[in-house]
Amino acid sequence: MKTNDRLSRLLVLVPYFLARPGIALHKAADDLGISEAELADDLQLLFVCGLPGYGPGELIDMSLGDGTVTITYDAGMSRPLRLSAQEAVALVVALRALAEVPGLAAGDVVARALDKVEQAAGDLADAASQVSVRTQVSAATMRVVSGAVNRQHVLELTYYSAGRDELTERVVDPMRVLLRDGHSYLEAWCRTAGAVRIFRLDRIDGVVERDEPSAPPSDARASEIQDGVFRPSANTPLIELRVGRESRWIADYYPCETVRTEPDGRIYVAMYASDLDWARRRVMALPDDVEVLAPVELAQAVVAEARAALAAYQ
Amino acid sequence: MNLVLCLLSTRRFLTAEQIARIVPGYEHDATDSRAHEAFQRMFERDKAELRELGVPIETGTSSVFDAEPGYRVAPGDYSLPEISLEPDEAAAVGLAVRLWQNAGRQSAGLALAASRGLRKIRAAGVEIAPPHLLGIEPVIAADPALEPLLAAVRTRRVVRFMYAKPREFRAQQRQIQPWGVVCMRGRWYVVGFDVMRGAARAFRLSRIQGEVRTTGPAKAFEPPADLDLASHVGATRPERVESARVKARPGVAAGLRREATHIESGEDGDVLTVPFADVRSFASRLASYGSAVVVLDPPEVRDAVVVRLKALSEVPVS
Secondary structure (H helix, E strand, O other): OHHHHHHHHHHHHHHHHHOOOOEEHHHHHHHHOOOHHHHHHHHHHHHOOEOOOOOOOOEOEEEEEOOEEEEEEOOOOOOOEOOOHHHHHHHHHHHHHHHOOOOOOOHHHHHHHHHHHHHHHOOHHHHHOOEEEOOOOOHHHHHHHHHHHHHOEEEEEEEEEOOOOEEEEEEEEEEEEEEEOOEEEEEEEEOOOOEEEEEEHHHEEEEEEEEEEOOOOOOOOOOOOEOOEOOOOOOOOEEEEEEOHHHOHHHHHOOOOEEEEOOOOOEEEEEEOOOHHHHHHHHHOOOOOEEEEEOHHHHHHHHHHHHHHHHOOO | OHHHHHHHHOOOOEOHHHHHHHOOOOOOOOOOHHHHHHHHHHHHHHHHHHHHOOOOEEEEOOOOOOOOOEEEEOHHHHEOOOOOOOHHHHHHHHHHHHHHHHOOHHHHHHHHHHHHHHHHHHHOOOOOOOHHHHOEEEEOOOOOOHHHHHHHHHHOOEEEEEEOOOOOOOOEEEEEEEEEEEEEOOEEEEEEEEOOOOEEEEEEHHHEEEEEEEEOOOOOOOOOOOOOHHHHHOOOOOOOOEEEEEEEOOOOOHHHHHHOOEEEEOOOOEEEEEEEOOHHHHHHHHHHOHHHEEEEEOHHHHHHHHHHHHHHHOOOOO
């Protein structure tokens, strides 16, 4: 794998430098995703590569000076190698996933890029046509939100907070659009909360773009993304449930810390909840086969709320 | 590297023996059988490695008098076609790489392939603007089965894997012709012809256990011409044909209010008319609102909510 990776890199070096005479070494190393030392090693190796005969006029030649590189003889390697099947699929599938997002302000840019990469990939792109990535979002909301991100304008939101089951009015400074797990989100500095918040687009019931530049505070940080999920903050409660077949889907639906099949076939699930009130509503919305193991406050809250609700029917 | 340059520069097919004589690193005494075997192994390995990288090595003979086949690379087949991208288009390609990188370990191979592809596009002279300029951060959670299945879809090879259906605890072996892969609501599915069941099926990648193994030759099947991947995944939600009337205390149950087709305000609360598809799942949802809502009608929804609340009020508190 390692030699394979080095060879793949060596093959792009000559055309890369050929297209950029006199480029600085540190800039090239950055572009190629390697260290300057690795690049220097690669260039040393290139010096002894060339055409049969391997005399002075047949070896790859370049002038190194003052931290820059210029190729003076390319030994016939003027173009990069065409895309491999795997490279073509990886690029085309990802671009198609972006192009399929309805209403995205950058949608036409993505579509043009997809078209050009598909042309460069030739037949290899055909396989990628058997791949589809759908993102559910209202095109109208996405148009306003992603447009405001690009224009760096402030947004007024009417937002349904599912965690607290409330409609709220907020003024936010947009930072970026997040596409994740089939949903779209706006990450923004929320002036109402005084913090960075992530808003799911399908819960934005109303949106107005203000003609006012977006100015998130300089210390507003975008969320860390690791392994495809946003990490829960440290002080959210861990809840433990035992569920039967009917409620098993929650283990697929919510990010869980632990999922384990018990000897009786039921499933033990441990997950972080944003707060106990949220957890209580989630538990009460599940089918009959759920049992709350911990925390005890959650189990008590479920029973108390169910009793209070029953009173209205008696 | 020298082998690539040599094969690119030749118009004639060069035999292994000719290559051994001119390319440094391959020189050996051809009369020494052990040295010759070692060369042959090395040459085969290098060829395989180049082919894996996508170098199109042709095999053939230059004339009818050549007894042994030779090798060459046609520059036209070797080179990436001309590609020119505007700065924002190039940023979009950078974003495509980011998408796999953000997906984490599960798609490390796709991230590596995408960044190699990007590097080749750069080598063609394209400058790539930083992707954050587009203001989008894409994250697709990938499953370990995604990469092998994409490869099988591409090469049209039959695959085998262990699969556990949602309501079954024991995984069963499946053998399918993979037609395509689709991501819906953030979840990956492979759609294909289930050989043992003799019908088209969709399989959720996260329920595949263990490795995906290919079996049989490439180009083993042809996907249907009018294939609509999404239609195999049960994309349609059940239609909401019935409505219930629910009384909600003022200012609560915002989620139900968003779905209500009609809201009538009263002194002790608002009466919401909310459409629903399935009595049982709707009743579970209403139960989750607890004492904030009371169902007025229809009776079957009201009864289902009462049954559900009774069960919840008797949940043992350990």
